Amino acid sequence: MNFKQMTYFIAVAEELHFGRAAERLDMAQPPLSRAIKQIEEDLGAILFNRGRSAITLTQAGERLLERSKSILAQLDDTKLEIRRIGQGAEGRLRIGFVGSSTYGIFPTIIKSFRATYPTVNMSLIPLNNAQLQKQLVSRMIDVAFARPALKDPEFAVKELVIEDLVLALPDTFDTGSRQIADLSKLATHNLILYPEFPRPSYADMVIKACEDAGFTVPMRVFTMDLHTALSLVAIGEGVCIVPASVGSTPRNGIKFLKIEPAIARTSLSLNYRLDEQGVHVQNFVKLAQRVARKLI
DSSP, X not given: OOHHHHHHHHHHHHHOOHHHHHHHHTSOHHHHHHHHHHHHHHHTSOOEEEXXXXXXXXXXXXXXXXXXXXXXXXHHHHHHHHHHHHTTSSEEEEEEEOGGGGGTTXXXXXXXXXXXXXXXXXXXXXXXXXXXXXXHHTTSOSEEEESSOOOOTTEEEEEEEEEEEEEEEEXXXXXXXXXXXXGGGGGGSOEEESOOSSSSSHHHHHHHHHXXXXXXXXXXXXXXXXXXXXXXXXXXXXBEEEXXXXXXXXXXXXEEEEOSSOOOEEEEEEEEETTOOOHHHHHHHHHHHHHHHHHX
């Protein structure tokens, strides 16, 4: 029984009159009668009690009417749902992000997208750069906020913001009224770096920046992520060089000093597959770039 036959049956079942049903369907009565007869033969059940002056539904006909209406309603709902997903109004978006992005522009982008597309289900997945690249390749995530940008010929990269680096150090360190970091003292403190692996990573960028500026970092402590690194700074285990946006949020046990002259800059990028055709990704990228332009 196909959808067209189902429509024929519902019309006759609701009108309980072949003539009125045919008029409702904008067709002649004889082909409608033949279609109903064919449905009964295909299903192996009599659907209508045919009297001289009226027809009524049999028990099988009543059950088929109930199920047919439900099926067609589900079909209409499915069409609407698919149309809304295709327009970007519904569906899901899986977003991978590095930890440092949560201190900068990332939260504003997420809030703006939720406000603009409230029925799109967003999954937020914290990952390091290596994991972001792997999951973007395997389509386990749809977009990735990375630092630095992911390098892959299959990816499109949109640079959202470029930041200076600042020094995070325990608030127990006596720096007086000084607001500028003295990097010459790096050799006397543990430099906390992240991530520990895989490499190369943000940690290697920091090491190279220090070396290029003439500052040695012999005492190195590696940890897995930014949040652990900041926790180690807060308990006095060393200092850490982080993006400036991280220093914009007060944190117990830590103070932040500018690094002048700047030893390097870091960028937060939005990465996605070049072959990505999903409307949700396209909408998200456009919104992220718009938010970035406003904040800058």
